[in-house]
Amino acid sequence: MLEYEKEQKVVNVAGVKIGGQPGENPTVMVATVFYTNHAALLDEKTGNIDREILERELNEYEEIIEDTGMQGIIDIVGGYPEALIKECEIVADLIDYPFLVDGLNDSARIPALKGLKEIGLLDRAILNSIDDATTDESLQKLKSYGVKNAVLLTFGNRYIYPEQKLKFLNESLIPKAKNAGIENIIVDTAVLDLPSISINAETVRLIKTQLGIPAGFAPANAIYAWNYVKKYGESARCGAIASLMSYCLNSGGDFVLYGPIKFAKCIIPALSLLSAVNSYYRKRILRKNISERTPLRKVF
Numbered sequence: 088m089l090e091y092e093k094e095q096k097v098v099n100v101a102g103v104k105i106g107g108q109p110g111e112n113p114t115v116m117v118a119t120v121f122y123t124n125h126a127a128l129l130d131e132k133t134g135n136i137d138r139e140i141l142e143r144e145l146n147e148y149e150e151i152i153e154d155t156g157m158q159g160i161i162d163i164v165g166g167y168p169e170a171l172i173k174e175c176e177i178v179a180d181l182i183d184y185p186f187l188v189d190g191l192n193d194s195a196r197i198p199a200l201k202g203l204k205e206i207g208l209l210d211r212a213i214l215n216s217i218d219d220a221t222t223d224e225s226l227q228k229l230k231s232y233g234v235k236n237a238v239l240l241t242f243g244n245r246y247i248y249p250e251q252k253l254k255f256l257n258e259s260l261i262p263k264a265k266n267a268g269i270e271n272i273i274v275d276t277a278v279l280d281l282p283s284i285s286i287n288a289e290t291v292r293l294i295k296t297q298l299g300i301p302a303g304f305a306p307a308n309a310i311y312a313w314n315y316v317k318k319y320g321e322s323a324r325c326g327a328i329a330s331l332m333s334y335c336l337n338s339g340g341d342f343v344l345y346g347p348i349k350f351a352k353c354i355i356p357a358l359s360l361l362s363a364v365n366s367y368y369r370k371r372i373l374r375k376n377i378s379e380r381t382p383l384r385k386v387f
Contacts, residue, residue: 106301110369134170155359288338307346
């Protein structure tokens with residue numbers, strides 16, 4: 088089991104604690120809404136949604152998160168600023184968790200954050216993301232709006248391997264975040280494809296070892312596109328997804344974007360077991376403190 092010598096920072100966004108030593112805080116399970124073909128999304132340009140479907144999915148997700156003692160964040164995807172603001176407002180009205188403002192580019196994300204400030208939701212919003220394409224103009228807008236929470240995405244053709252990603256983070260992304268006045272940063276190590284998940288796991292360990300900041304990644308797209316396992320049926324596919332997500336957590340990752348919210352029943356209980364085992368080791372073997380909120384008190 089892992090125990091980092093470097094002091095680990097814990098980022099607190101609206102009561103959700105991201106980061107720390109493995110087993111210290113419950114893993115954050117990030118569920119995506121308004122993705123392509125999401126039944127709740129009726130019109131991506133206007134942000135028109137089927138509120139009944141969305142509410143049912145959010146309620147189920149919240150019930151599973153609370154029942155297992157894990158932690159939750161909602162990843163809100165959108166390509167149009169006004170629609171994204173509307174979608175964030177609806178989600179924030181239905182559930183108390185923080186949310187990622189996951190616009191497809193800065194032209195969607197930045198105006199959406201301005202709108203969220205105007206309606207008083209900026210404290211629960213996490214920009215997804217600051218990356219290689221984020222301009223100085225965008226950084227100054229983020230600073231002027233008072234955005235405090237952001238994901239740093241280590242994606243780029245020149246940043247494939249762990250040491251490259253760490254260098255990119257240190258020399259570009261962290262300075263960008265500081266210039267934008269961001270106080271709470273979490274790092275997404277940027278999955279390229281299914282085999283590269285091993286690289287991401289190593290990158291998480293490297294970041295936490297050297298910098299001590301919260302890190303994780305989003306293997307969902309790569310996993311759900313894995314056609315090979317589909318021939319064995321949904322139960323095999325679910326098992327494959329859960330096992331690979333567990334690998335992500337066991338690398339010391341603080342959060343995982345597991346994909347469409349509808350898969351909560353498949354993914355979250357399985358990962359809560361691993362999170363609980365990590366907490367048990369930290370408490371019983373390492374004799375270290377763990378969070379009051381923990382699946383260790385829920386799933387055994």
